Amino acid sequence: MTGPAPTGTPFLQVRDLTVSFRTDDGVVHAVDKLSFSVERGRTLGIVGESGSGKSVTSLAIMGLHRRGRRVGIDGEIRLDGEDLVTAAAERVRGLRGRRMAMIFQDPLSSMHPQFTVGEQIVEAYRVHNRVSRATARRRATELLELVGIPEPARRLDDYPHQFSGGMRQRAMIAMAVSCNPELLIADEPTTALDVTVQAQILDLMRELQKEFNSAIIIITHDLGVVAEISDDILVMYAGQAMEHGPVEEVFAHAEHPYTWGLLQSITRLDRQLETTLRTIPGSPPSLINVPPGCPFHPRCTYRELAGPAASTVRPPLTETSPGHRVACHLPVEQRRRLLREEVTPTL
Amino acid sequence: MARFILGRLIGGIVILWLVSVLAFVLFFVIPKALGNNPAVLFAGRSPDPATIAGVTKKLGLDRSYVDQYWDFLRGVFVGRHFDSGSDRSWCPAPCLGYSFRNDQPVWSQIVDALPVTASLSFGAAALFLVIGVSTGVFSAVRRGGLFDRIAAAVSLAGVSLPVYFTGLLLLLLVSYKWHIIDNVHYVNFTHNPALWAWNLIPAWLVLSLLYTANYQRLTRASMIETLGEDYVRTARAKGLPERTVIGKHALRPALTPIVTIFGLDLGVLFGGAILTEHTFGFRGLGAISIDAVNTQDLPVTMGVTLFAAFFIILANVLVDVTYAIIDPRVRPS
Ligand SMILES: Nc1ncnc2c1ncn2[C@@H]1O[C@H](COP(=O)(O)OP(=O)(O)OP(=O)(O)O)[C@@H](O)[C@H]1O
Numbered sequence: 001m002t003g004p005a006p007t008g009t010p011f012l013q014v015r016d017l018t019v020s021f022r023t024d025d026g027v028v029h030a031v032d033k034l035s036f037s038v039e040r041g042r043t044l045g046i047v048g049e050s051g052s053g054k055s056v057t058s059l060a061i062m063g064l065h066r067r068g069r070r071v072g073i074d075g076e077i078r079l080d081g082e083d084l085v086t087a088a089a090e091r092v093r094g095l096r097g098r099r100m101a102m103i104f105q106d107p108l109s110s111m112h113p114q115f116t117v118g119e120q121i122v123e124a125y126r127v128h129n130r131v132s133r134a135t136a137r138r139r140a141t142e143l144l145e146l147v148g149i150p151e152p153a154r155r156l157d158d159y160p161h162q163f164s165g166g167m168r169q170r171a172m173i174a175m176a177v178s179c180n181p182e183l184l185i186a187d188e189p190t191t192a193l194d195v196t197v198q199a200q201i202l203d204l205m206r207e208l209q210k211e212f213n214s215a216i217i218i219i220t221h222d223l224g225v226v227a228e229i230s231d232d233i234l235v236m237y238a239g240q241a242m243e244h245g246p247v248e249e250v251f252a253h254a255e256h257p258y259t260w261g262l263l264q265s266i267t268r269l270d271r272q273l274e275t276t277l278r279t280i281p282g283s284p285p286s287l288i289n290v291p292p293g294c295p296f297h298p299r300c301t302y303r304e305l306a307g308p309a310a311s312t313v314r315p316p317l318t319e320t321s322p323g324h325r326v327a328c329h330l331p332v333e334q335r336r337r338l339l340r341e342e343v344t345p346t347l
Numbered sequence: 348m349a350r351f352i353l354g355r356l357i358g359g360i361v362i363l364w365l366v367s368v369l370a371f372v373l374f375f376v377i378p379k380a381l382g383n384n385p386a387v388l389f390a391g392r393s394p395d396p397a398t399i400a401g402v403t404k405k406l407g408l409d410r411s412y413v414d415q416y417w418d419f420l421r422g423v424f425v426g427r428h429f430d431s432g433s434d435r436s437w438c439p440a441p442c443l444g445y446s447f448r449n450d451q452p453v454w455s456q457i458v459d460a461l462p463v464t465a466s467l468s469f470g471a472a473a474l475f476l477v478i479g480v481s482t483g484v485f486s487a488v489r490r491g492g493l494f495d496r497i498a499a500a501v502s503l504a505g506v507s508l509p510v511y512f513t514g515l516l517l518l519l520l521v522s523y524k525w526h527i528i529d530n531v532h533y534v535n536f537t538h539n540p541a542l543w544a545w546n547l548i549p550a551w552l553v554l555s556l557l558y559t560a561n562y563q564r565l566t567r568a569s570m571i572e573t574l575g576e577d578y579v580r581t582a583r584a585k586g587l588p589e590r591t592v593i594g595k596h597a598l599r600p601a602l603t604p605i606v607t608i609f610g611l612d613l614g615v616l617f618g619g620a621i622l623t624e625h626t627f628g629f630r631g632l633g634a635i636s637i638d639a640v641n642t643q644d645l646p647v648t649m650g651v652t653l654f655a656a657f658f659i660i661l662a663n664v665l666v667d668v669t670y671a672i673i674d675p676r677v678r679p680s
């Protein structure tokens with residue numbers, strides 16, 4: 001929440017991104033006409049239940065879906081103006097790790113068990129920089145130091161399994177930022193870690209962002225994480241954007257029934273213990289047969305209020321206040337009244 | 348690491364010792380318990396009473412089992428005499444027994460056959476390892492593609508065709524029909540390296556066909572698994588070129604199970620590729636074993652068995668050590 005004000009030239013611009021997988025059971029519509037952008041120095045938090053297409057989106061940006069008959073990618077992904085969807089695979093490879101980098105959820109399985117931490121960082125640096133092994137090694141030591149690993153020169157020769165979970169994620173971050181990427185995508189970077197370590201890793205990412213002025217996308221299930229680190233929030237459901245806007249705005253004036261559900265399901269430590277945790281009834285839809293109309297309508301408490309359109313017409317993502325966009329058929333005034341009268345009292 | 352290797356070596360030696368005890372029991376104690384005279388068995392086919400008496404004396408069969416085993420074990424390290432009073436033969440270390448039938452230490456027969464077996468098995472092993480692994484990798488990367496499907500069919504043929512069929516067929520074509528190599532026979536490497544290789548090529552091909560198919564399938568399965576690992580995705584996310592992603596990040600962990608199987612296969616191959624040797628008329632360890640069985644030359648059978656056991660155990664130790672080199676997680680810290 002510390003990023004600079006929007007300047008109008010986003011470093012990453014995603015427009016109508018659609019990703020589908022052809023499987024034996026049918027076509028999986030994992031991401032459907034998704035649009036958002038991130039500027040340098042700002043952080044976007046993407047939230048949504050499991051299977052809502054968050055990881056598929058980030059892998060699409062990184063060009064990590066295997067192109068071929070089974071995967072279809074449409075729309076635009078512009079990195080500093082250059083479209084990655086139509087770019088040659090070799091071109092995108094050259095950008096990966098250099099101008100855009102990614103941190104994965106489970107650092108244990110995401111680091112190679114048979115190479116030392118140092119080798120893995122050196123390799124990441126040397127693909128994009130023509131330097132000697134010794135220079136790269138010095139750089140790797142600096143990086144480990146930067147991410148707060150004690151005795152970096154010695155730890156360089158350790159294998160990932162000799163690191164603790166938090167240290168491994170730090171090493172993973174060191175590897176990702178080795179070439180000073182301008183876009184950093186973190187897919188649930190703290191889910192595998194315990195709470196105190198989570199906070200440290202988020203602090204680290206914030207510091208690195210200040211240092212490199214990079215654009216960050218952080219994917220998480222945890223709205224607390226988003227509140228803490230993001231400037232903007234994108235709420236996804238069934239591969240589509242439900243609500244998108246500045247974090248303070250969305251947290252204070254959420255307008256989408258699905259966002260309300262997410263907010264209601266946060267565990268609040270300051271709340272009395274007898275209040276039971278509310279969860280959204282039902283489960284996410286199959287992405288092979290996405291419900292027509294508003295994809296959330298089978299689980300939405302307010303679908304009757306929106307009339308028959310809910311199950312027939314897909315609500316467009318419309319701006320309701322500056323930078324705040326919502327995809328719901330309910331009239332704006334009605335949404336604001338519901339939030340005030342029915343939702344806020346339960347939070 | 349040095350301690351780890353030492354530990355494995357000591358383990359290997361202990362197992363080898365157990366094998367020697369087992370062999371002793373199998374060849375000396377059990378026959379006697381079943382009412383057979385080991386001397387008759389060790390003398391070769393249909394011996395006369397005088398020979399039997401001589402062999403009894405030479406092997407010291409009238410002495411206690413402990414003494415007999417001790418003589419045998421000493422023989423391995425310092426050599427031993429086989430002395431019947433009237434006849435005395437010297438069996439130098441490593442004495443794995445003495446063929447009374449051929450009047451020759453078993454070791455000298457093994458030494459004669461070893462270059463043949465070593466040439467055959469190492470050559471074939473190099474061939475099937477390189478071809479099997481590289482085609483396996485290719486199949487895994489282009490899974491379901493044309494190459495993969497052709498490789499699967501060839502593989503199936505490779506594992507189901509018996510060596511004596513493919514061997515004889517190849518021999519027929521190469522030697523009798525096309526006259527590329529007339530009269531395939533073993534030529535010593537030191538004598539003429541080119542002829543050595545030239546004469547071995549058909550046998551290498553035949554022997555490796557069988558194994559290549561296995562290694563192709565094993566590598567393919569192993570690679571498909573590692574290609575789906577998170578750390579391979581990380582390697583791509585770093586912007587590494589695809590050949591590094593496949594050849595380094597995915598292949599290295601995929602090799603771990605292959606090393607294990609390779610060690611075992613090599614150990615077994617060293618015991619003699621019996622069918623292949625027979626088909627091409629090479630006098631390797633396999634041929635010696637067959638002859639020994641046919642002529643009921645028990646000392647040779649026992650000696651070759653011990654020798655093969657030695658190689659299988661050695662191969663196992665090497666596998667363990669290689670394993671620790673490839674995979675740091677099994678290495679003691
Ligand atoms: N390669 C693929 N082939 C077929 N379907 C896929 C593939 N990758 C992802 N999917 C499907 O796409 C949907 C979205 O997956 P994704 O991993 O993006 O979810 P997510 O929002 O990251 O969930 P989580 O919070 O559990 O990580 C899922 O239904 C998943 O099964």
Ligand code: SF4
Nearest residue numbers: 294297300306328329
């Ligand atoms: S469009 Fe209708 S069904 Fe969808 S979220 Fe809004 S109210 Fe609920």
Ligand SMILES: [Mg+2]
Nearest residue numbers: 054055056187
């Ligand atoms: Mg995910």
